[in-house]
Amino acid sequence: VRLTGDGAAVRIIDQRLLPTEFVEVDLDTLDEVVDAISSLAVRGAPAIGVCAAAGLAMSMLAHEAAPRHAFIAALRTNAERLATARPTAVNLRWALDRAVHAAEGTTGDGRAMRAALVREARAIRDDDLAMSAAIARNALTLLVAEPIRVLTHCNTGALATAGAGTALAPVLVAHAAGRRVEVFATETRPLLQGARLTAWELQRAGVPVTVLADGASAALMRTRAVDAVIVGADRIAANGDVANKVGTYALAVAALHHGIPFYVCAPWSTIDVATPDGNAIPIEMRGRDELAKLGMTRVLPDGVPAWTPAFDITPASLVSAIVTDRGIHRAPFALGAAART
Amino acid sequence: VRLTGDGAAVRIIDQRLLPTEFVEVDLDTLDEVVDAISSLAVRGAPAIGVCAAAGLAMSMLAHEAAPRHAFIAALRTNAERLATARPTAVNLRWALDRAVHAAEGTTGDGRAMRAALVREARAIRDDDLAMSAAIARNALTLLVAEPIRVLTHCNTGALATAGAGTALAPVLVAHAAGRRVEVFATETRPLLQGARLTAWELQRAGVPVTVLADGASAALMRTRAVDAVIVGADRIAANGDVANKVGTYALAVAALHHGIPFYVCAPWSTIDVATPDGNAIPIEMRGRDELAKLGMTRVLPDGVPAWTPAFDITPASLVSAIVTDRGIHRAPFALGAAART
Numbered sequence: 001v002r003l004t005g006d007g008a009a010v011r012i013i014d015q016r017l018l019p020t021e022f023v024e025v026d027l028d029t030l031d032e033v034v035d036a037i038s039s040l041a042v043r044g045a046p047a048i049g050v051c052a053a054a055g056l057a058m059s060m061l062a063h064e065a066a067p068r069h070a071f072i073a074a075l076r077t078n079a080e081r082l083a084t085a086r087p088t089a090v091n092l093r094w095a096l097d098r099a100v101h102a103a104e105g106t107t108g109d110g111r112a113m114r115a116a117l118v119r120e121a122r123a124i125r126d127d128d129l130a131m132s133a134a135i136a137r138n139a140l141t142l143l144v145a146e147p148i149r150v151l152t153h154c155n156t157g158a159l160a161t162a163g164a165g166t167a168l169a170p171v172l173v174a175h176a177a178g179r180r181v182e183v184f185a186t187e188t189r190p191l192l193q194g195a196r197l198t199a200w201e202l203q204r205a206g207v208p209v210t211v212l213a214d215g216a217s218a219a220l221m222r223t224r225a226v227d228a229v230i231v232g233a234d235r236i237a238a239n240g241d242v243a244n245k246v247g248t249y250a251l252a253v254a255a256l257h258h259g260i261p262f263y264v265c266a267p268w269s270t271i272d273v274a275t276p277d278g279n280a281i282p283i284e285m286r287g288r289d290e291l292a293k294l295g296m297t298r299v300l301p302d303g304v305p306a307w308t309p310a311f312d313i314t315p316a317s318l319v320s321a322i323v324t325d326r327g328i329h330r331a332p333f334a335l336g337a338a339a340r341t
Numbered sequence: 342v343r344l345t346g347d348g349a350a351v352r353i354i355d356q357r358l359l360p361t362e363f364v365e366v367d368l369d370t371l372d373e374v375v376d377a378i379s380s381l382a383v384r385g386a387p388a389i390g391v392c393a394a395a396g397l398a399m400s401m402l403a404h405e406a407a408p409r410h411a412f413i414a415a416l417r418t419n420a421e422r423l424a425t426a427r428p429t430a431v432n433l434r435w436a437l438d439r440a441v442h443a444a445e446g447t448t449g450d451g452r453a454m455r456a457a458l459v460r461e462a463r464a465i466r467d468d469d470l471a472m473s474a475a476i477a478r479n480a481l482t483l484l485v486a487e488p489i490r491v492l493t494h495c496n497t498g499a500l501a502t503a504g505a506g507t508a509l510a511p512v513l514v515a516h517a518a519g520r521r522v523e524v525f526a527t528e529t530r531p532l533l534q535g536a537r538l539t540a541w542e543l544q545r546a547g548v549p550v551t552v553l554a555d556g557a558s559a560a561l562m563r564t565r566a567v568d569a570v571i572v573g574a575d576r577i578a579a580n581g582d583v584a585n586k587v588g589t590y591a592l593a594v595a596a597l598h599h600g601i602p603f604y605v606c607a608p609w610s611t612i613d614v615a616t617p618d619g620n621a622i623p624i625e626m627r628g629r630d631e632l633a634k635l636g637m638t639r640v641l642p643d644g645v646p647a648w649t650p651a652f653d654i655t656p657a658s659l660v661s662a663i664v665t666d667r668g669i670h671r672a673p674f675a676l677g678a679a680a681r682t
Contacts, residue, residue, distance in 0.1 A: 019642040153556075184648070187632060189530060189554040192640050195632065199645040211632060211641055212648040213530040214556035215494075215588025219653035222590065247556025249563065253598045254591060291528060291536065291552060294635045299533050300552055301360040304540040307525070307553040312560035 001047050001162060002125055003054045007118040008061055010054040014041045015159055015193075019200040030059040030078055037085040037092075040191060044160020045234045046128050046267055049095030052082045053124045056099050057117035064110045071110040075103055075117075087282045088243055088311050090235040090272040095124050125162045131267045132163025134325035139170035139230070139265055142321060142328065147180030149226045151217060154188045154245035155197035156232035156265065166232040167265040168198065175207045183209045184226055186217055188245060190290040190308070214247050218254040229255045233266035233322075240316030240333025241278030246309050252318040261320040268324040273336040278313035286310045342388050342503060343466055344395045348459040349402055351395040355382045356500055356534075360541040371400040371419055378426040378433075381532060385501020386575045387469050387608055390436030393423045394465045397440050398458035405451045412451040416444055416458075428623045429584055429652050431576040431613040436465050466503045472608040473504025475666035480511035480571070480606055483662060483669065488521030490568045492558060495529045495586035496538035497573035497606065507573040508606040509539065516548045524550045525567055527558055529586060531631040531649070555588050559595040570596045574607035574663075581657030581674025582619030587650050593659040602661040609665040614677040619654035627651050 001012050009026040010033055017023050025041070027033050033055030036042045042051045059078045063071050079096045086092060102120035103113040143150070150171065157168035164172045168183075175181045183202055188194035195211050202209040212220060220226065229251050235243040242248070242264050255262040275281055286308040292300035300306060322329040329335065342353050350367040351374055358364050366382070368374050374396030377383045383392045400419045404412050420437045427433060443461035444454040484491070491512065498509035505513045509524075516522045524543055529535035536552050543550040553561060561567065570592050576584040583589070583605050596603040616622055627649040633641035641647060663670040670676065 020639055186556070187530070187640075189528070189556060192635075195641045200642045203642050203645050210646045210648050213587060213632060214554065215527070215530060215591050216648065216650060216653065218591035218594050219587060219650065220648065222654075246554060246560060250556050250559035250591060250595060253559050254594050257594045257598070291554065294533075295638050297636050298361055299528075300536045301541045301544050304544050305551045307551050307557065307561065309557060309560065312557065313563075 001042060001051045001054065003057060003118060003121050007057055010051060010058050012036060012042050012051065013159065015043055015197060016041050018196050027055065028058065030055065030081060033058070034081055034085045037082070043193070044155060045089040045091045045232065045270060046131070046161040046166065047159065048086065048089050049091035049269065050125050050128055050162050052092050053095040053099045053121040055082055056096060057114070057121040060114045060117055064114045066110045068109055068113070071113055072104060075100060087284045088234045091267065091269050094269045098124060128162035128267070131325040132161050132165055132169045135166055135265050135267070135323055136164060136169035136173035138328055139263065139323045140174060142263060142323070143170055143174070143228060145227050147182055148174055149182045150228050150230045151184045151220065151226040151251070152198065153186045153194065153231050153248055153251055155193040155201070157198060157201040159197050159201060160232065166267065167230045168201070169265065171207060172205055175205060181207050183207055184220060185209055185211050186214045186247065187211055188247065189214055217251055221254050221258040221260055226260065229260060229262045231264055233264050233270050234311055235275065235281050236264070236266060236271045236322060236335065237275040237277045237281060238273045238336040239277045240319055240322060240331065240335060242314045242319060243278065243281045243283070243311045244314065246312045249312040249314045252314045256318055262318060263321050263323055264319055265323045268326045271324070271335050271339065273339045278315060281313060284310040342383060342392045342395065344398060344459060344462055348398055351392060351399050353377060353383050353392065354500065356384055356538060357382050359537050368396065369399065371396065371422060374399070375422055375426045378423070384534070385496060386430040386432045386573065386611060387472070387502040387507065388500065389427065389430050390432035390610065391466050391469055391503050393433050394436040394440045394462040396423055397437060398455070398462040401455045401458055405455045407451045409450055409454070412454055413445060416441060427625060429575045429625045432608065432610050435610045439465060469503035469608070472666040473502055473506055473510045476507055476606050476608070476664055477505060477510035477514035479669055480604065480664045481515060483604060483664070484511055484515070484569060486568050488523055489515055490523045490566065491571045492525045492561065492567040492592070493539065493570070494527045494535065494572050494589055494592055496534040496542070498539060498542040500538050500542060501573065507608065508571045509542070510606065512548060513546055516546060522548050524548055525561060526550055526552050527555045527588065528552055529588065530555055558592055562595050562599040562601055567601065569602045569604060571604045571606060574605050574611050575652055576616065576622050577605070577607060577612045577663060577676065578616040578618045578622060579614045579677040580618045581660055581663060581672065581676060583655045583660060584619065584622045584624070584652045585655065587653045590653040590655045593655045597659055603659060604662050604664055605660055606664045609667045612665070612676050612680065614680045619656060622654060625651040
C-alpha cells in the first residue's frame, strides 16, 4: 500500500484475488479507497491505516486550489468517510487523525496543506516499516527455542502492513537471518486469509508453512507441534484486552489449556487508551453471505441466519505478552499509564 | 439409508449435494457402496453402520446360488472391503460383524444366508431408530433449562442415523414435544456438515438454528448464549476418550473454560471396549483438496501442505457425560466393565 509518485493514486494489491491472481490496482477516488477497505481488498490493521492516510492525501488533490477553510472542511468530511469504512481497527482513525493534524498544523493554502498530507502519508508508511522491524526485534527475544514453531491466525504479514508485518514479522526476520522456522496457519474462516494470504506470503519467503482448519488448532496444540501462538490485533484496550480476527479467542483459550504462550504482536498505535476494556470495543458484524456461500455455491439454506462477528475479544488474562514496537508488555497491562510516558 | 424392498439396492440421500439438491440414489454394487461411504455421500457413524450392513446384504444377492463355503468366503471378502472404507467409526465394523455373524449362524445354503443378511440389515436399522429415541430420552434428563440452548458441531441428526440422530435427537424430540429450543451450529470445516446438513435438517423440522464459523464458538460461549455443548462420536474408548469430527476437542476445551457442560451422545455400539484409550484410535487423514479448494477455486497456493485430520480426540476428563441408549455415563468412565454387564 503506497501513494504513487505524484500522490494522485493509492497503489494496492487486491488481496481478494490472492493466491489465484496477483493484481496491483491504482485507486484514484475516495469511493474506491473506502470500498477497498470495507470490501477487504486492503486489510490488516496497519495497512488500513497506511491506506487511509494515502487515500486522504490523494482525495485532496482536487481541492488544492480551494481556500484554506474550504480545504479543511473537505478534509474533515473525507477523513470521516474513511474512518467509518471499518469500525474495529483503531489504526484507521489514528492514521487519519495524524494526517488531519499535519495538514491543519501547516500554515498556507490548500496546496501547502495537500503537500503536508502527502508528506504525512509517506511518513506513516515509513513509520510502519520501522514498526515492523521493531516488533520483530522485540518478539524474537521471546522466541528463543530452535526451531521456532508457531501457530498463527489470519494474516499479519507484509500484506497487512507496509513492512514485514506484525505477528509474522519475527518469523520472516528470523528466517531471513538463517534460523529454522515452522509455521502452522489456520485457514481463518470465513475469508480464508490464512490459506490465501499467509500461506502465499510464507511460501514466497521460503518459510515452511502448513495450513489447518481453525477447529483443528486445539488438536494441533495437543500434539505439541507448536511452542507459541502468535497473532496480531485490530485494537487493544487500556487494560490489555485484545480485539482481533474472530477465532483468536478460541486459540487463546486452547493455548492456556495446553500451557502454550499466547503472544499478541501489534504496533503501539493499535493500543487505544481511550477504550478502558474489551467490552467497549465495537465489533463489526460481516454479511451473512461470507458464511452462506462458497464462491457461487450456496452452502447455507436460505432463511437460516448466521452469526458473523469479524472479530472477537481476548481478555488480557489470557495474553502472555503484548509485543509492540515500544517493547514487551506483560500483565498487569497498564497501557494507559505507559502511553503517558 | 435403507435396503429397497427386494434387498437389491441400498437407497441413500447423497449428502454431498445438500442443501442445493435433495437427491436419493439407489446403490446396487459393492463398489458404489464403498465409494458412497469413503466419499461421504453417506456419513455419520450410525448411518455408516446401517449402510454397510445393507450394502453387504445387497452385495450377496449375486452369490445366492453359491454353495455355503463359497458364499461365506465372498461374504467375508465383501465385509472386509466395506470395513476399510473409513477407519475411525467403530459402528462400521460393529454392524458388519453383526451381519456376518447372523449369516454364518444360519444353517442352509446361500439363499438362506442371504435372507438372514437382509433381516439383519433391517434389524440394525430398526435398532438404530430405537437407539435415537433412547438417546433423546436420556439426554433430555440433562437438558432441563427452558429454553434448551445448545451449541453443536458437524451433523448428528436424521441424516447421520436411521432415526432422529444422536446429539440432535434430544433437540428434535424436545421441539416436537413443544419445548423451546435454540441451536447454534458450527459450519464444521472443511466439509461444512453443520451449514449444509444440520442447518437444513433443523430448518425443515422448524427448530431455530444459527450457523457460525468454527473459530467463533469460544466467543459465542463467552456471550453465555448457550447452556450446553452437545456432540456425537465416531468411536469412544473404554476409558471415555472420544473420537469425533475435528474441532470437537476445541469445543470441549472452550466449554471447560466457560463452565458449560459438554455432552457426547452416541449409540452404545460406538463404544469400543477393545480400545483402551484415545491414543489407540486410528485417525483418518483426509485429502489436501478439502482445504485447498472451494468448489473449483484454489484457495491454498500449490505446494503448501495442509494438516487434515478428519477427527480429533477429546479426553474423558473434558466430557461431562456420555449419553447412550443404555443411559448416562459419567467419569470415571468404566465402559469396559459396563459392557460386560
